[in-house]
Amino acid sequence: AQSVTQLDSQVPVFEEAPVELRCNYSSSVSVYLFWYVQYPNQGLQLLLKYLSGSTLVKGINGFEAEFNKSQTSFHLRKPSVHISDTAEYFCAVSPRGNDMRFGAGTRLTVKP
């Protein structure tokens, strides 16, 4: 079984500041790791994914994440956020990519 814990339910940050959204996972099998973003009244959009290889993964909109196997973490970072980054962010794991187990979500609010 797999599970995901997003350590912060809400993260307020000022525009142009850096941000880190934290995600820990547990799994008894090898899994893929994902970050998704959800804007109001919309579905989920894939930000980035870790399948294998380099532990630093770059995604869309300037986001990146680092896979840390020893700490079972997959934290999402952005060096400078914009107002438009305000959204809900979900960390997820899956053995194959089609049966995601999601965290509870982190609401990122970027303030001017």
Add this chain to the structure above:
Amino acid sequence: KAGVTQTPRYLIKTRGQQVTLSCSPISGHRSVSWYQQTPGQGLQFLFEYFSETQRNKGNFPGRFSGRQFSNSRSEMNVSTLELGDSALYLCASSSLGGMGGYNEQFFGPGTRLTVL
């Protein structure tokens, strides 16, 4: 290419009724997964269909069922609706459903079901 489409987008039902939601995957995609999103439970995996067969199932009661047609379109059905079934139901499709490696899953906009 058109994205994943879900119909209807909004639905209001009363307790005890049943409901059927529809998902049309991206053309050529054979795998369809369903998820339920609620404020209390978050995003939860319901089930996945591949080539008309249910391949994986989450931890939901038997009131939740689904099927997939030969054109890969999928429907999910909820019988005997309860207030707690009010949720956003998301559908996602991928090309080969993870066979031979990772295939990206693309999400539809969801169907918002309200049970009164």
